[in-house]
Amino acid sequence: MNGLEIIDIIEKSDRLPVMSSEITNIINMISDYDTINIEDLAEKIASCGNLRESLLSNVNSGYFRLARKIESLSDAIVYLGMETVERLIIAYLIKYLIPNEMGRSKELNRGKYWKHCLGTSISATLLAEKIGKKDKYKYFAYGLIHDLGVALLDICVPHIVDEVVIAQQKGIHQIIAERLVMKGATHEQFGQWQCERWGLPEDIKEIVSHHHTPLMAKNYKEEVYILCIADSISSLYYERLLCLNTKYVLNKSVMKQMGITEEDIEEITKVLPMKVEEANKQLNFNLFQQ
Template identity: 25%
Template sequence: MVQVIASKTKEPPPREGRIRHIQQYISRMPSLSTTVSKVMEICNRPDASPNDLNRVISLDPVLTGLVLKLINSAYYSLPNQVTSLARAIIMLGLNTVKNLALSTAILQTVGGKDSFKALSMDEFWTHSITVGVTAKAVSALKGIPGMQREEYFVSGLLHDLGKIPLSNCFPEEYGYVMEIASSQGSRMHGAEEKILGMTHCLVGGMIADKWELGGGLRDALHHHHDPDLAPEESQTLVSIVALADTCTHAYEGNPENCNPLEDSLLSSLLGKTGVSIEDLDKVRESVLKEIDKAKIFLQATQG
């Protein structure tokens, strides 16, 4: 089946050629802005304070507007409007502001309509949002501190970024990848490896290296299909993102359809993360309620 489909492609370049093409594509992607880099640097310091962030962000009118837009959106549903950047940073927390700045920079670079050729933009972001919301909900059940849960949401939201360059650089072949995955009921990364000789996880890792995305986010992009290979310090986050991704695929677009007993991979990840079927039932309920709010976060990052 794979050989027949692959033969339709006109003289596909060898794996090494495709990887070089992807590397060149990623090398041409703009670097993160100075403001975002400074925000990341500040938030990685143990002694960082809201005032430190305020001094940097206040010099960037666009990011200032996005922070105020988010704090005053239905995502938080505050009774009174917040007009002070300093107060918004305190209320949101350093981690949320960092994730907003980072998500904004990334999505404005690779998330536009022109970046989606073989992929459906709407389906891509619907899946990504659901994974992010599910990962955040599971992290809450596992007792992850509130300030860290946005990290799980953003890692889930961005976990499939590597698909975008693959779709953009090889639209015809990536169409075959999706056809194989759909017709054979297999996961995309397996079909990617067969047709392209690389996976979106590999490409996600390249993007993370380009932008110097450290810690759990980089590991989620690179290892969400093989969480055992993630560094020990990121195992919990990557495993939960992997669980959220697998569960979302099992939902088939509707969280109410998920049955973990019928999915061996999902059952394995439930065991790895220590999440029970009863926990998953609770997650389903919160996911359904939180998806619309998560779309507001995504809209805020897109300006």
């Protein structure tokens, strides 16, 4: 089964997540970055179930280590930055639309896969901090949703995910396994399709589409490069959780362009398991109800 055939199945699936008009309006507002009005955005969020309360609960969880309790969206923007808050909102909404519980693959360990997503978020944040990015938590949000394509496949064509996971268990790298099973396609392609369908911002689409193929990114290259390295660091951690060894490699060209050293990677790798467990206890993405 090739990529086009799989997309045809996904399009016809009654399991495909559907956005409410409220969520669509919020994402459209954030995507139109040049004209966004923070008061209008706050009003939309306040009218979208308990989104405001659940967002603030996570912001105040302790993970973000803020100097004081955040009482409002405006407060969060002051302390985290506008773009970071917007990306956290989108990540939160996508986790609501595609919770782990919707997945149907029998072979994928979703609890451990969620830790890979968290690991990517944390690694991206630490990398951004190392190279002096002020908006480091924006990269945390990217990590949560970079594997949107995997989640989509898990929901709509779980037997495909089963075949990929079984190939990985035999020592085949994830991307190679996907290309073998899906005749050249990978989860990046399906994630990109879903980003376009939902009208997600371009930076998110580039990351979802190219975190395994960073040199093909045309825009937001720095963001894509950071997520590429972060995904690799977290994949090594994830493989250890699953007792796999597919010889996952780091992209040395991207590391060189970003000024990231082997020592940086080693330092993050050492602290990552502890930080993932800590974040997993502090953050809760199941609070939102519409």
